[in-house]
Amino acid sequence: GEEVAQTPKHLVRGEGQKAKLYCAPIKGHSYVFWYQQVLKNEFKFLISFQNENVFDETGMPKERFSAKCLPNSPCSLEIQATKLEDSAVYFCASRQGARYTFGSGTRLTVV
Amino acid sequence: GIQVEQSPPDLILQEGANSTLRCNFSDSVNNLQWFHQNPWGQLINLFYIPSGTKQNGRLSATTVATERYSLLYISSSQTTDSGVYFCAAWRDAGNMLTFGGGTRLMVKP
Numbered sequence: 001g002e003e004v005a006q007t008p009k010h011l012v013r014g015e016g017q018k019a020k021l022y023c024a025p026i027k028g029h030s031y032v033f034w035y036q037q038v039l040k041n042e043f044k045f046l047i048s049f050q051n052e053n054v055f056d057e058t059g060m061p062k063e064r065f066s067a068k069c070l071p072n073s074p075c076s077l078e079i080q081a082t083k084l085e086d087s088a089v090y091f092c093a094s095r096q097g098a099r100y101t102f103g104s105g106t107r108l109t110v111v
Numbered sequence: 112g113i114q115v116e117q118s119p120p121d122l123i124l125q126e127g128a129n130s131t132l133r134c135n136f137s138d139s140v141n142n143l144q145w146f147h148q149n150p151w152g153q154l155i156n157l158f159y160i161p162s163g164t165k166q167n168g169r170l171s172a173t174t175v176a177t178e179r180y181s182l183l184y185i186s187s188s189q190t191t192d193s194g195v196y197f198c199a200a201w202r203d204a205g206n207m208l209t210f211g212g213g214t215r216l217m218v219k220p
Contacts, residue, residue: 033207041195043210056207089152093208098161100144100199100208102154 002026004094004103007074012109013082021106022074025094031055032075033093033100034067043091049075082110113137115200117211124188124218132183132214134198141202143174145183148195148213157183157196188218 005024013019025032034046045059049069060067064083069075079086089105114137124130136143145157158165158172160181165172169188174181185192195215199208 035208041213041215043197043199043208045207045209048207059207091154098142099156099159101156102146104153107152 002101004092004101005074006090006092006103006106008106009104010107010109012111015084015110016081019079019082019086019108019110021077021090021092021108023076023092023103024074025069025092026096026101029094029096029101031095032069033095034075034077035091035093036088037091037105038088046077046090079108082108084110086110113140113200113202113209115198115209115211117196117198117214119214120212121215122217124216126188126190126218126220128188128218129184129186130188130216132185132196132216134181134183134211136179136181136198136200138179139202140179140200141176143181143198143200144208145172145181146197146199147192148197150194154197185216188216190218190220192216193218 007022032049036044047057047060048055064080067077087110091105093100093102116135144159147155160172160174162176169186171184195213197213199210
């Protein structure tokens with residue numbers, strides 16, 4: 001389809017628990033990006049993939065965050081041992097050609 | 112890295128009014144996109160506009176790459192136009208988007 005599908009829409013985790021978010025990019029799009037939106041307006045880049053290979057991971061807090069994009073599977077973003085400050089909306093986007101298309105986001109609340 | 116700045120940060124309009132939102136970006140940007148984030152949090156593509164002018168209904172956008180700015184025009188605003196408008200820029204294929212801080216628009220009936 002022509003949409004980026006993110007699941008789940010909402011996720012609540014206790015501090016210290018693991019959180020795993022999924023993203024199915026648009027078929028044929030070779031680039032996938034993860035962004036974290038905090039404070040409603042600020043977008044922070046986390047990581048990008050070109051097909052299943054990491055393209056740019058300069059935004060990832062690597063001690064607790066990891067991500068994968070494997071063939072024939074949704075991409076995933078995993079947070080080990082969540083902290084309160086990880087509460088945010090996590091957006092996935094895919095790109096082929098000039099335009100980026102974003103998914104609807106996963107709202108993670110850490111309590 | 113790329114710098115993207117938007118103005119104004121907040122805007123309140125009466126329904127039916129027109130508005131212009133501005134996005135300034137640092138040099139070496141050759142791709143730019145406008146998004147609308149609606150009150151439910153969805154990010155909606157408005158325009159991919161590295162240069163020139165495009166129109167879609169009541170919305171239009173102009174990018175003057177040589178002067179490093181882009182403008183988004185909203186005419187005859189409606190309450191459904193409320194939300195946050197972002198511009199985002201990037202340089203080359205595969206590179207990440209750098210977002211501006213957004214313009215929060217509220218259209219009152």
